Amino acid sequence: MFILTAMCSARRTALERGDLRDALALGAAITVVGMSFGALAAAAGVPPVLTVAMSVLVFAGGSQFLAVAVVAAGGAPIAAVAAGLLLNLRHLPFGLAIGDLAGRTLPARLLGAHILIDENVAFARARGSGPRARAAYRTCGALLFLGWNAGTVVGLLAGSAVPDPASFGVDAAFPAALLALLLPSLRAPDARRVGLGAAVVALAATPFLPPGLPVLVALLALVLAGRTEVER
Amino acid sequence: MTWAAVLALAAGTYLVRLAGILLRDKVTLPARLARLTDLGATALLVALVATAALTEAGGFAGWARPAGVLVGGVAAWLKVPFVLVVVLAAGTTAGLRALGVA
Numbered sequence: 396m397f398i399l400t401a402m403c404s405a406r407r408t409a410l411e412r413g414d415l416r417d418a419l420a421l422g423a424a425i426t427v428v429g430m431s432f433g434a435l436a437a438a439a440g441v442p443p444v445l446t447v448a449m450s451v452l453v454f455a456g457g458s459q460f461l462a463v464a465v466v467a468a469g470g471a472p473i474a475a476v477a478a479g480l481l482l483n484l485r486h487l488p489f490g491l492a493i494g495d496l497a498g499r500t501l502p503a504r505l506l507g508a509h510i511l512i513d514e515n516v517a518f519a520r521a522r523g524s525g526p527r528a529r530a531a532y533r534t535c536g537a538l539l540f541l542g543w544n545a546g547t548v549v550g551l552l553a554g555s556a557v558p559d560p561a562s563f564g565v566d567a568a569f570p571a572a573l574l575a576l577l578l579p580s581l582r583a584p585d586a587r588r589v590g591l592g593a594a595v596v597a598l599a600a601t602p603f604l605p606p607g608l609p610v611l612v613a614l615l616a617l618v619l620a621g622r623t624e625v626e627r
Numbered sequence: 628m629t630w631a632a633v634l635a636l637a638a639g640t641y642l643v644r645l646a647g648i649l650l651r652d653k654v655t656l657p658a659r660l661a662r663l664t665d666l667g668a669t670a671l672l673v674a675l676v677a678t679a680a681l682t683e684a685g686g687f688a689g690w691a692r693p694a695g696v697l698v699g700g701v702a703a704w705l706k707v708p709f710v711l712v713v714v715l716a717a718g719t720t721a722g723l724r725a726l727g728v729a
Contacts, residue, residue: 420710424717441628448630452637462636463628472632476639483640485671490647492668497648508645517672564720567692570680571699571716577672578703589666590673597674601682613674620666622659 410530414522418531421514422538424568425456427560429546432459434557436550439467443551450547454540455512458482461606482607488614489516496524496532510536514569517576585620592616689729695720 429450436446441463449459458479465475489511490497496519497507510532519532550557560566581587593613600609656664680696682688699716707715 417709420713424713436628445628445630445633449628449633449636452633453640455640458636458640462632466628466632472629475628476632476635479636480639480643483643485675486640486644487647487650488664488667488671490644490649491651492647492664494648494651504648505645508648509641511644511648513672513675516668520668562721562724564691564695564717564722564724566688567680567695567699567720568713568717570676570692570696571703572709572713573672573676573679574696574700575703575709575712577669577676578700580669581673586666586669589670593670593674594677597678598681601678602685609678610671610674613670614667616670617663617667620663 410534411527414527414531415534418518418535418538421518421535421572422542424542424565424572425514425539426542426546426549427563427565428456428569429543430550430553430557431546431560432456432463432543433547433550433552434554435460436463436547437554439463441466446551447544447547450544453479454509454543455479455483455486456543457606478605478607481605484607485513485610486511489513492516493519493532496520496528498529498533507532507536510540512536512539513573515539517573521576521579588619588621589616592619691720691723691728694723694728 432450433446436449436459437443441449449462453459461482462475462479465478466472470478490508493511493516495504497511498504515532515536518535519528522528522531577590581590593616596616597609597613600612604612651664676696680688680693683692695716695718698719699712702712702715703709
């Protein structure tokens with residue numbers, strides 16, 4: 396239902412054809428990852444209805460893989476929830492940053508909040524902060540949601556017949572896509588300083604901290620922002 | 628996995644997402660803070676790129692993945708269309724793995 400709403404409103408505003416094509420590329424890539432999630436959850440013995448419910452209701456790939464891995468390794472469900480929530484905490488500062496890109500009215504925001512994922516944030520931010528960015532956020536988010544859930548169902552049904560997504564290099568596609576979306580914003584010197592610092596901090600922290608924390612700790616790089624609003 | 632766990636993860640994740648979006652409205656951010664939240668998003672995204680490109684389960688991800696991300700990054704820098712950037716990155720990594728590079 397909300398997919399339809401989002402798609403219709405995307406058609407209502409000026410969504411650029413190129414933006415739709417780019418969003419479709421991300422949607423295709425996330426479908427492949429969704430398939431591997433469905434297959435993995437099936438192999439881990441998660442009931443199919445719970446796997447589908449996760450993809451529809453949680454809609455945060457990293458935390459879903461992590462939660463299933465924790466349970467598959469014999470962890471308690473509460474530990475899986477804690478690990479997943481820790482990984483998803485970064486969505487709060489993302490929400491702060493994107494503000495009304497997620498929608499301008501309360502109902503739009505209630506829907507927009509559910510499609511707040513890394514790729515969508517990067518995709519919309521790369522298109523400024525006006526109507527084009529809002530349309531991009533809705534459309535890309537709806538396509539990612541659709542792809543992720545369709546992929547999950549296919550993966551569940553196909554089970555072990557789903558090939559390892561690593562053999563398609565999908566694990567390289569997402570960081571490369573995020574990087575491509577980020578590059579223009581990194582032309583500003585302050586963004587470049589903060590970005591570089593964030594990468595160093597996150598990489599240094601990764602061996603020592605549980606998933607999710609290294610990326611949050613990278614916010615320490617904001618000390619490199621400087622005080623003046625230079626060259627933005 | 629239980630229904631309680633799925634619903635708790637879903638509700639928690641949704642509230643985290645909604646909190647940021649609604650908070651932005653509740654407090655009128657001074658220009659300096661607004662700039663910092665924007666730079667914060669950049670910091671998080673770059674950190675995600677770096678860790679996703681180079682690490683796996685707390686260790687090194689192997690050479691095939693960062694090589695693909697590097698090819699994609701250079702392509703993006705050369706203003707190659709986005710769809711092609713994604714395909715080049717995945718193709719490089721897939722090709723290297725097919726050749727036996729981890």
